[in-house]
Amino acid sequence: MASRDDDKQSIPELIYDVGTNVTYRKGRFFGKGGFAKCYEITDTKTGNVYAGKIVSKRLMTKHNQKDKLTQEIAIHRSLNHKNVVGFHGFFEDSQNVYIVLELCRRRSMMELHKRRKALTETEVRYYVRQILLGVVYLHQHRIIHRDLKLGNLFLNDNLEVKIGDFGLAAKIEFDGERKRTLCGTPNYIAPEILNKQGHSFEVDIWSIGCILYTLLIGRPPFETNSLKETYSRIKKCEYKIPTSSQISNSAIKIIRATLQPDPKCRPKVEDLLNSEFLTSGYIPSQLPVSCLTVAPRADKLEKA
Numbered sequence: 001m002a003s004r005d006d007d008k009q010s011i012p013e014l015i016y017d018v019g020t021n022v023t024y025r026k027g028r029f030f031g032k033g034g035f036a037k038c039y040e041i042t043d044t045k046t047g048n049v050y051a052g053k054i055v056s057k058r059l060m061t062k063h064n065q066k067d068k069l070t071q072e073i074a075i076h077r078s079l080n081h082k083n084v085v086g087f088h089g090f091f092e093d094s095q096n097v098y099i100v101l102e103l104c105r106r107r108s109m110m111e112l113h114k115r116r117k118a119l120t121e122t123e124v125r126y127y128v129r130q131i132l133l134g135v136v137y138l139h140q141h142r143i144i145h146r147d148l149k150l151g152n153l154f155l156n157d158n159l160e161v162k163i164g165d166f167g168l169a170a171k172i173e174f175d176g177e178r179k180r181t182l183c184g185t186p187n188y189i190a191p192e193i194l195n196k197q198g199h200s201f202e203v204d205i206w207s208i209g210c211i212l213y214t215l216l217i218g219r220p221p222f223e224t225n226s227l228k229e230t231y232s233r234i235k236k237c238e239y240k241i242p243t244s245s246q247i248s249n250s251a252i253k254i255i256r257a258t259l260q261p262d263p264k265c266r267p268k269v270e271d272l273l274n275s276e277f278l279t280s281g282y283i284p285s286q287l288p289v290s291c292l293t294v295a296p297r298a299d300k301l302e303k304a
């Protein structure tokens with residue numbers, strides 16, 4: 001769906017990166033992401049197409065906003081994994097900071113969720129396995145994402161999952177470090193962040209639990225019509241698995257394990273890959289793009 005581009009602060013049609021001597025042609029407007037305007041951009045020499053995140057310096061008034069963007073770039077550029085959005089470069093001019101990212105033509109799992117609501121368990125295993133492989137990589141490199149949510153899980157034309165947006169990510173500098181602050185509001189925020197008890201890798205496991213619940217049930221576990229009420233339910237870990245939902249026992253088990261109020265009780269991301277939910281059912285090696293709009297017929301998914 002083409003988004004309206006109310007382009008007040010004009011971004012030129014051709015964007016030149018003097019550092020690499022690459023000229024990008026600005027293409028389709030994708031929408032806004034935080035302070036950024038996002039466009040499809042094409043390397044005029046190679047024809048390679050990317051997603052450009054263009055952040056106006058004019059809007060980044062306070063120092064901490066600049067520091068946050070610097071942190072996001074420092075973390076994201078250090079990563080290289082097939083389930084993490086590729087970071088192809090960054091540069092700046094007097095007006096903007098430009099970030100060149102892997103293009104994900106099928107947008108994010110949020111669009112998929114809005115269109116499909118509850119997915120089949122086979123599809124959930126297919127997507128969640130890739131999310132977990134990406135998070136294993138992040139945690140092995142001592143990176144906490146801290147804002148895992150459907151809108152940050154991007155999809156390319158092969159429906160491969162790419163974890164993106166490291167705007168709230170942090171690096172654990174030493175064993176046992178507990179982060180005390182997080183400026184920003186994660187969507188699937190863990191109770192220990194709300195209770196300001198210090199947090200670490202376990203917050204990503206909580207977010208994965210919220211993602212699992214949303215994909216299996218069709219709506220988020222703690223959704224209410226006021227943020228305050230939602231936060232109070234998260235702190236009390238107050239959620240229900242509707243008895244009407246047809247989800248399997250292994251699906252119920254992995255939701256209960258990840259949505260534990262005590263971070264110490266949550267499984268590690270490696271444990272989730274070995275969970276009954278992921279090992280007890282068939283996982284297709286690929287999905288047809290029709291799955292973005294309609295549920296696949298069980299017998300139509302190619303056997304592994």
Ligand SMILES: CC[C@@H]1C(=O)N(C)c2cncnc2N1C1CCCC1
Nearest residue numbers: 030031033038051085101103104164
């Ligand atoms: C460029 C920002 C963001 C993103 O991070 N990636 C990797 C991406 C990759 N491909 C398409 N869109 C992407 N987005 C969308 C654009 C609007 C909101 C989020």
